[in-house]
Amino acid sequence: MSLAVLKSRALNGMNAPQVTVEVHLANGLPAFTIVGLPETEVKESKDRVRAALQNARFDFPAKRITVNLAPADLPKESGRFDLPIALGILAASGQIPADALDQYEFAGELSLSGELRPIRGALAMTFAICKSQQHSKQEPAFILPRANADEAALVSEAAIYPADSLLQVCAHFAALGNDSKLARHRAHSQVQRPRYADFAEVKGQLQAKRALEVAAAGSHSVIMVGPPGTGKSMLAARFPGILPTMTDQEALESAAVLSLTSGFAIERWKARPYRSPHHTASAVALVGGGGTPRPGEISLAHRGVLFLDELPEFDRKVLEVLREPLESGHITISRAARQADFPASFQLIAAMNPCPCGYFGHSNGKCRCTPDNIARYQDRISGPLLDRIDLQIQVGALPHADLLKQADGEASQDIHARVEAAFAHQQQRQGKANNLLSTTEIDEYCRPDSSAEQLLRNAMNKFSWSARAYHRVLKVARTIADLAGAGQITAAHVAEAIQYRRALKEY
Known part of the structure; x- marks a missing residue:
């Protein structure tokens, strides 16, 4: 047999289109050609495959070898096609049986x-395939490197057969005995809740903790404004520990995105991602991109937290790219030759100083910034972006007496229990977090009583809110009511939501 056909997969964003690997051996001067829009890593597989076959004591055929990766218009990248190309050469030259090759897909x-x-x-590959074939009766079977087995097996619908070497894969198809067969890999069970830093370590800042509890319960975005050293970064680092427990589907989505950059570890299964890019990060680093589009920080924070410290120090054009993902929960990266979609359902936690020196409003009186300097500094954050941030809170400096006290704050576990109960109530009532409610759903689920409605009208007139700001205040009030176990939004809930919606220039 001079022709062998195997199946593999490419990656295009979060999709994994099937690639047919066709290997043909023909008479003529020895040559090794790979066609089908291969990138440099794929072209270099010729040398890796030749050396691997020879060092594994197989005969490398002295013939004209043509490898076609179909479809021809789909770009192929990385070394994932080494294994199917090597097996195709062995099958086409008759060194291994080709009968059972079509029952598997290969990558390595x-x-x-x-x-x-x-x-x-x-993991992104197996997740995408099983998601697209969820109505198919045939169970997808993959032969992958053993180092990828744990993450790929998290998708229970896929049959994963890990191997350490090319020889092991060949022995599996040669059927030399049951001991030579590759064994199906099972995912490790996760019995412990991921460990996070504890809110009990944060001294004081009760108002900030309360605001973060509201944010966690309703999936709201937050900006914390305050002088240096007041605990803004410390609070943000502990925020993932009070978020609702990840479902299996959410954990798979998050892990699949992280696997695209080799950033997923099995020890972090069901742990909320926490991404904190430096303020020198570019727009591409934040949203993703490149010739072969890869996810950026907002996608790597999917189902987790994106923390932007020193928010005004980010380039304004970089911050503006956050506006669409904050509303839609996904990002589309378009290039001349290809387009890729990545999920970006994250919670934004931002922190900033109130002025360039950081001490405006501080009791120590160190601030010497002029009103114009303060206004220019705060204007680095555009109105449209600020309008999309639900909670805008002040984190003031603690008195020295409070700093000298022993930390005795409420533990994250207790806050998490309240958040979990409020979130469960939202799921039962509307099937989603309050922050994701549409305009029609807001009218249905966020109806205030008469006194609360009057308070909202007065606030709208006083602060000149946009329609978006009005709806966001209503959703925050709905979350506050859920934490209190109340079915109706009252004036007390609305009043608390309004105090979280303070403009920077009023700070």
């Missing part, structure tokens, strides 16, 4: 010795 990078090295995006 080969070392020169024939060992299998891990690939990027194994």
